[in-house]
Amino acid sequence: MNTFLAILLVAAMIATVVALVRGIIAFLQESHAQVRDGDGPSPAALKSNRMMQMRVFFQALAILIVVVILFVGAGARG
Numbered sequence: 001m002n003t004f005l006a007i008l009l010v011a012a013m014i015a016t017v018v019a020l021v022r023g024i025i026a027f028l029q030e031s032h033a034q035v036r037d038g039d040g041p042s043p044a045a046l047k048s049n050r051m052m053q054m055r056v057f058f059q060a061l062a063i064l065i066v067v068v069i070l071f072v073g074a075g076a077r078g
Contacts, residue, residue, distance in 0.1 A: 001072060002069065002072065002073070005065055005068060005069045005072065006069070008065050009062060009065045009066065009069070012058050012061045012062035012065055013058075013062055015054075015058040015061075016055055016058040016059050016062060019051050019052075019054040019055040019058055020051075020052075020055045022047075022051045023048050023051030023052045023054075023055055026044050026045075026047040026048035026051055027044075027045075027048040029044040029048075030042055030044035030045040030047075030048050
């Protein structure tokens with residue numbers, strides 16, 4: 001069980017980093033596009049927002065997995 005949870009934790013951490021990097025890239029593209037024309041949110045801005053929301057989701061998932069690992073570990077000892 002702990003091995004499975006550890007694998008899930010690593011997957012959640014990798015997904016967090018991927019979402020963060022994609023969000024930063026989209027943010028940089030959006031900043032460049034806003035310099036050229038200032039007509040509302042660009043597709044890059046919307047993508048950046050979506051990626052940052054995914055980053056928060058994956059971070060929450062990783063924290064939840066850590067909590068489950070701690071509860072399982074405490075239950076095995078007690």
